Amino acid sequence: MRILIVDDLSDARQVLRYMVEKTGNEAIEAENGLEGLRIAKSSPPDLIISDALMPVMDGFKFLRAIKQEPKLRSIPFVFYSSAYKEDQDVRLAMSLGANAYLFKPIEPIELWEEIKGILEQAKQKRPYPTELIKEDAEYLKRYSEVVVTKLEEKVLELEKTLAERKQAEEALRESEAFMNILLNAIPIPVFYKDMDGRYLGFNRAFEEFYGATREKLIGKTVFDINSLEFAEFIHAKDNELFKNGGAQQYDSRIENIHGVPHDVIFNKAVFTDRQGAVSGLIGTILDITERKRMEEILKQQQKELTAIFENAPFIMMLLDGERRIRRANALACSFTGSAITDMEGLRVGEALHCLHALDSSQGCGAWPTCQFCAVHRTIRDTHETGQSHYQVEASLAALIEGKQQRLTFLISTTRIFVDNIPFVLLSLQDITEHRKLEEQFRQAQKMEAVGSLAGAVAHDFNNMLGVILGHAELAMEMLDPAQPILGNLKTILSTAKRSADLTRQLLAFARRQTIAPRVLNLNETVDGMIKMLKRLIGENIELVWLPEAGACPVKMDPSQIDQILANLCVNARDAIAGVGKITIETHSVTFDPAYCAEHPGFVPGEYVQLTVSDDGCGMDTETMDRLFEPFFTTKEIGKGTGLGLATVYGIVKQNNAFIKVASEPGKGATFNIFLPRYMAEDKELWQVSSTARAAGGDETILLVEDEPTILEMTTLMLGRLGYRVLAASTPSEAITLAKNHATEIHLLLTDVILSEMNGRELWQILTSFYPGLKVLFMSGYTGDVIARQGVLAEWVNFIQKPFSKETLAAKVRHVLDSK
Structure with a gap:
């Protein structure tokens, strides 16, 4: 459909063109009635929308001329005016053949609905009234009445305006000067528009915001200085404000003339003329680009801080003045085994399962023992004085999975304020395993020191023992068994052998013992020792041997198996008062990485487990901590060297194995040794070592x-x-x-x-x-x-x-x- 738009205002034509084209129709423009008549004659449109008040030829003359043309008179004609709004204006237009008379402003949607109704009526071929067209005198009379009335109104208005203007011109100039100064003093852009969306004025901040001078902006609309999409958005918002009145605020993103984007907040309100009719709007633009940028930076920083807090490699908690947890990170939840919702409101000791906190509701500060707790004292000092503490070592007794454990932490505290409320930021680094490793390292250093000493003296010491042993044997061979001195030689020989065993033990626990590993079936090796072990532990103690069915292949020196079992059985024997039982077992076990990750000290692989357990007196935590320390013994002076279990530990480590011990006072002890299972086939496995009687030769x-x-x-x-x-x-x-x-x-x-x-x-x-x-x-x-x-x-x-x-x-x- 072709629609002819006739209006002397380009903004009005542009708005109508946008509406027409948006509905899929073609728009033709004319600036006055004469131009519109020429266009209509050359190419008749399907509909005409015309203003009433226009130069050269106004809307009434244009309508009459259209209706006088036979080929044009059937074209629907719509008046769209903001100047002629009186009843006689409407009657004249309708008598000339207008299909409708609409008043500005009107929403584009409502305007298009009116036009659709007009087109529907036009399809019905309504008879055209021709009587006024033929009677020029009557037309001129009515037209004159309308025009004269309008002119009289205008003359009166002009006279009144001129009279008032003479009185107010000076005051107006002063007021305008003051308002300009006032507007330009406002640091944010301020503007005002008329009902057609033209910028009537603005302050200097508005010019700077848009990056253009007053000459380039005054009298323009958003369609002239902004993108079409943004202009449509602003035009709709302005019409909404004109329709509803009051004030308006909304966020938007806008580009200035140079294409620089800004995030802004528009604040607008309508202003009225003296009669109270809405005549335009005034608005401000608050540039929030920097604020939004800072907000985004703040959001990003908050995300980063949250990520740091949640992913910190140590426990972090935010505590209030009562030492209650207000927030905790993921590691804190993982360590305590509690959800964050369950931890909130708890005191630190309760969350860490401290025994004092669990035994009494008055723990974590009120319980007498808590006064000596480094955790409590550090937190309290930071909260009360603001003094920060860094990596203070503290230990507490905790109940973990039903077992009492001693936990050691490095504590750091600092006081922070949130809305002027003091909190303590607490970090806990669990160094329990680290301290155990340090103890193991110190143990290794002791063993290294003793091993170095043993290695240094072993050569010369064993040489001297060799002379004693050898000559004692040779002397015994030359003596008659009945001679009394033979007993002395046997004592010398026995003592020298015990001295040699002591040297071997020193070298064994220090992993300096020279060994010749070979593949052997652990079950057969242990089985061959059972009789000797029974004699070793005595008749009051039952020795139970429970081998696993099938072979248990390992690769190690058989003499070391002897040393392990002899030392463990002697240790078990001494822990049993009177009648008791020692059990030796073998099992095949496999540890995967997942199991080892949950059980510190275990190494993935296949192993043969050698277990020696007893029902003796057991051991307390302090004894367990020093179990493999060289020269440490709980026996009476002269009844133990303190090298037995240290020797076992050294042999285990020398064979790339590991050992785990479980014991409690009164519940006996269990030693589990995990020897790497030998996987390759080896014929030596089934060979039983047998030493033939000494034979000489002549080589x-x-x-x-x-x-x-x-x-x-x-x-x-x-x-x-x-x-x-x-x-x-x-x-x-x-x-x-x-x-x-x-x-x-x-x-x-x-x-x-x-x-x-x-x-x-x-x-x-x-x-x-x-x-x-x-x-x-x-x-x-x-x-x-x-x-x-x-x-x-x-x-x-x-x-x-x-x-x-x-x-x-x-x-x-x-x-x-x-x-």
């Missing part, structure tokens, strides 16, 4: 020992076993003997620690003369020459000093017979 042995007494004693032992011995006290002497020896040398028996070079280096030199030369190392302490962290390489043959003649004979024969 040639090159003996190297820098201790003369050991050299002499070992030479005698080997000689009595039938071997030919080449004895040397230094590596250089041994090399000379080897070079000068005419026949084959079958075995090198050498000490590991020598003055000029170590035993391994000597053997490597000698193999250049005797490529097939076998070697048997001997030492009281090897260092890392032939063993890595005390574990012998698979190719190494080794005999530990001190040794007996029988042990030496068996080891030499084994090496000589091996391939």
Whole structure:
């Protein structure tokens, strides 16, 4: 549909054009009736919307001219005026053939509804009244009445206005000057518009906001200076205000002439003329761009602070003046096992399951014991004095999952104010496990120190013990069993053996013991020890052996199994007063990462569990804390070395295993040792170790020992076993003997620690003369020459000093017979 819009005001035409085109129709514009008539004649429209008061040709003349044209008279004609609103104006228009007479302003939706009604009526082909068109005199009379009346009104208004203006011009100029000063003093943009949306005036802040001068803005509408979408929005808001009156406030986003966006708040109100009719609006623009930016920054900071609070790697709580929790982070909830809603209102001690808080409702400050609690004192001091505290160490007894535990924290406090109300921000770093690790580290340092000492003296000490043991054995062989001195020699031999065992224990718990691991079935190894263990613990104590069905393969030195079980059983025996029971068990267990994450100290993998439990007196927490400490003992002086459990601990660690102990006073003790399960197939697993009776031979042995007494004693032992011995006290002497020896040398028996070079280096030199030369190392302490962290390489043959003649004979024969 083509609609002709005739109005001398461009803003009015633009508003009507927008409405017409928005409904899917075509709009044609004309500035006055004469131009509109020319357009209509050249291309008749489907509807005409015209103002009444226009220059050149007004709306009445334009309507009459349209109705006088046969091809145009049927076109619906609508008056849309704000000037001619009297009844005679409407009667004249209707008598000239107008279809409707509408008054400005009117909402676009209402205007379009009127137009749709007019179009529906036009479709009914209503007879056109032609009598007035033919009678020019009558038309002129009526037209004159309308115009003259309007002119008379205007003349009267002008006379009155001129009279008043003469009196008020000076005051108006003064008032305008004052208002301009006042407006320009206002720091926010202020503006006012007429009913058509034209800017009538504004202050300097408005110009600065839009980035344009007064000349570019005055008389313009939002359609001239803003985007169409924003202009439509503002136009609708203005019409809403004109219709409803009063005041209006709303937020919006606006761009100035240069395209710079601003977030603003519009405050608008209508103003009226002297008759009280709405004649425009006045408004202010509050630029909140910076405020919104700061609000967004504040929101982001709040998010970040909340994220920091919730994800802090330590417990955080906000406490009020009564030390009650007002807020807690996620770690606090996780640590206490409580939801945040359950924690709110609790005191710190209650949330941490402190025994005093649980025993009495007056805990956490009122209970006498609380006065000495570092947690309570630190929080109270910060709240009362404002003094901050940083990483104060404090411990409390807590009931965790039904068990009493000692928890240790590093406490930090600071006082903060929220709405002038003081709060204490408390952070708790749980260092319970850290302190346990520190204790383990100190234990390791002690073991390292003792181990270093043991290693330093073991070589010389074992050499001396070897001389005593060897010569005692040799002397006993030469004596008649009936001679009284034989008893003295047996005592010497027994004491020397106990001294050697003590040295081995020192090296074992310090993980300096030289071992030769091999694959073995733990069940068979333990089974072979049961008789010996029964003799060890005595007849009053029952020993129960509960092996797991099937094999329990592990790889370790069998002698270490002996040491573990002997020490644990002796320890259990001493804890039982009178009749009791010791149980030894084996089980296959597997720990996955999830289980280990919930059980500190456990390592994922497959293990063979060796358990030794008793029904003895049990242990308290203080004893448990020092259980594996070297030289710590609860026995009477002279009845315990304090090395038994330390030895067990050292052996366990040396074999990459771990140990867990459970005990309570009066409820016995259970030692669980988790040995890595050997997974590869190994034929050695089913081989049972059996030591044949000492046998000698006639091979040639090159003996190297820098201790003369050991050299002499070992030479005698080997000689009595039938071997030919080449004895040397230094590596250089041994090399000379080897070079000068005419026949084959079958075995090198050498000490590991020598003055000029170590035993391994000597053997490597000698193999250049005797490529097939076998070697048997001997030492009281090897260092890392032939063993890595005390574990012998698979190719190494080794005999530990001190040794007996029988042990030496068996080891030499084994090496000589091996391939």
